[in-house]
Amino acid sequence: EAGVVQSPRYKIIEKKQPVAFWCNPISGHNTLYWYRQNLGQGPELLIRYENEEAVDDSQLPKDRFSAERLKGVDSTLKIQPAELGDSAVYLCASSLTTGGTYEQYFGPGTRLTVT
Amino acid sequence: AQSVTQPDIHITVSEGASLELRCNYSYGATPYLFWYVQSPGQGLQLLLKYFSGDTLVQGIKGFEAEFKRSQSSFNLRKPSVHWSDAAEYFCAVGTNAGKSTFGDGTTLTVKP
Numbered sequence: 001e002a003g004v005v006q007s008p009r010y011k012i013i014e015k016k017q018p019v020a021f022w023c024n025p026i027s028g029h030n031t032l033y034w035y036r037q038n039l040g041q042g043p044e045l046l047i048r049y050e051n052e053e054a055v056d057d058s059q060l061p062k063d064r065f066s067a068e069r070l071k072g073v074d075s076t077l078k079i080q081p082a083e084l085g086d087s088a089v090y091l092c093a094s095s096l097t098t099g100g101t102y103e104q105y106f107g108p109g110t111r112l113t114v115t
Numbered sequence: 116a117q118s119v120t121q122p123d124i125h126i127t128v129s130e131g132a133s134l135e136l137r138c139n140y141s142y143g144a145t146p147y148l149f150w151y152v153q154s155p156g157q158g159l160q161l162l163l164k165y166f167s168g169d170t171l172v173q174g175i176k177g178f179e180a181e182f183k184r185s186q187s188s189f190n191l192r193k194p195s196v197h198w199s200d201a202a203e204y205f206c207a208v209g210t211n212a213g214k215s216t217f218g219d220g221t222t223l224t225v226k227p
Binding site: 040056091108 | 147149151156157158159160161164205207213214216217218219220
């Protein structure tokens with residue numbers, strides 16, 4: 001079974017430029033998460049989808065970040081414009097919410113460097 | 116709101132020695148508890164989880180963890196560490212609404 005796929009793995013951009021990250025979850029997983037992981041810290045949730053619906057986006061900086069999950073499968077996270085402080089690893093995870101356990105499976109992440 | 120504290124930022128152990136990584140959580144209801152491991156440049160891999168029942172849970176790679184409600188702890192243990200266990204370890208607490216909160220991690224170094 002294929003795991004969570006993310007692309008690109010690495011991205012270097014100049015500040016004020018746009019950037020997009022893509023995630024394909026494990027087949028059949030209805031819940032998808034985007035996290036940001038700063039150096040030396042744990043992942044912090046940006047947005048959580050249940051199927052197509054964003055059920056928790058309280059930590060998403062909506063002035064510059066946007067996300068979509070069309071058809072309830074893969075998802076895209078966008079930053080426009082990027083700032084120096086956005087440099088981090090962006091992790092995607094998915095889970096199958098059977099029994100409400102929300103056991104998450106993570107992709108390898110996208111390391112973003114903003115210069 | 117829930118929170119997780121991992122008091123040890125960095126731990127060094129000798130290969131073959133035992134290991135215990137500490138995790139304390141704060142949550143008003145019965146938590147779901149997880150330990151993940153992250154190798155450099157990789158995503159997080161689930162080591163083990165606690166949802167209910169037996170408070171001593173077994174995971175992959177020879178790890179185990181014990182849920183102690185009275186101490187709000189979920190410490191990770193391994194009786195004999197291998198060099199390949201060097202990585203960063205994250206404890207997480209989850210709710211039945213699907214929200215997980217992670218600690219800031221403990222970096223494990225294994226000495227030969």
